Every structure is written in structure tokens, then in C-alpha cells.
Amino acid sequence: MRKSRFTEAQIIGMIKEQEAGMPTAEVCRKHGLSQGTFYKYKSKYGGMEVPL
Structure with missing residues (x-):
């Protein structure tokens, strides 16, 4: 299986951007x-936090 080009922290950050009100299409484009x-x-x- 192919490895993701994003880390877990980056993915969680994207989800947080969308939950903060940025449109999904804009997050995806960015x-x-x-x-x-x-x-x-x-x-x-979803619902996860970035590990420290």
C-alpha cells in the first residue's frame, strides 16, 4: 500500500482548518x-489531536 504524502499531524491540521470554518474546497485546493x-x-x- 502506498504511503501517504502527509503526516498524521498535517492531516489533523487540515481537518482543524475545515472545522474552523474554511470551506472544504478551499482546504483541498490549498x-x-x-x-x-x-x-x-x-x-x-476526525476527533484526534496532534500528539505532543
């Missing part, structure tokens, strides 16, 4: 991923 991939990440990493 980070260069599709909306389908974003929602897959959100289902997997």
Missing part, C-alpha cells in the same frame, strides 16, 4: 488533494 481523499482522512482522523 493542500493539493481531492475532496474524496479529504473526507476519507476526516473519517479516519
Whole structure:
């Protein structure tokens, strides 16, 4: 299986941006991923916090 080009911390950061009010399309455009991939990440990493 291919390794993600984003770390867990980056993915969680993207989700936090979207939850803070930035439109999903804008988050995806900014980070260069599709909306389908974003929602897959959100289902997997949603509710998580960045480990210290």
C-alpha cells in the first residue's frame, strides 16, 4: 500500500482548518488533494489531536 504524502499531524491540521470554518474546497485546493481523499482522512482522523 502506498504511503501517504502527509503526516498524521498535517492531516489533523487540515481537518482543524475545515472545522474552523474554511470551506472544504478551499482546504483541498490549498493542500493539493481531492475532496474524496479529504473526507476519507476526516473519517479516519476526525476527533484526534496532534500528539505532543
